[in-house]
Amino acid sequence: MTIKQNVSKILAELPPVVQLVAAAKGRSVEEIMAAVEAGVKIIGQNYVQEAESVYPLIGEKAVWHFIGHLQKNKVRKAVALFDMIETVDSIEIAEEIDKRCRQINKVMPVLVEVNSSREAQKTGVSPESAEELIAVMSVLENIEVMGLMTMGPLTDNPEDSRPYFAETKRLFERIKNLSLPNVEMKYLSMGMSASYQIAIEEGASIVRIGTKIFC
């Protein structure tokens, strides 16, 4: 299967309300362009440096989401490049995004990454701490909280992810119902190549797919 066929097949089966992010870490400009030409609108990048090398050749043909772990010293470059940061998991990184966005007059849509499986090696805020983090972030003027992102557990069986996706959806709804000022809980980003159908069944509105597009 070609990238074009892969993208067509995935787009045809996604419900219209679900957005596709092509997770493009390690992919060449040619591969990413093929995905964009096949109808991918959003490119996900895990590394600022890699995004900087492919961006000049693709640029505004796509919308760019940061989906990796963001380090503080990369925030200045990240906010210049990306249209959404999906992986905010501390007030320190949120404040740095806010500060750097203020300098360039930008308001950054962000998602809060939740460590739903509570694995120690995972990034993301614990489900218990998400609400407090979002409440603190809601006062930052150059950030707009727009939802949650989660990875789910590292496992061979996608069904193992279902309870964690369901828990993240409940958390999403609970925070939405708080109606915090400057917080618009609109996007729930969860599900990858092996687990996106399950994630959609459990309420995902963004899926991040790499292998199934590019391999």
Ligand SMILES: *Cc1c(COP(=O)(O)O)cnc(C)c1O
């Ligand atoms: C690589 C990656 C994906 C996509 O994973 P696949 O299994 O290749 O679809 C999704 N989300 C994040 C954060 C990733 O790093």
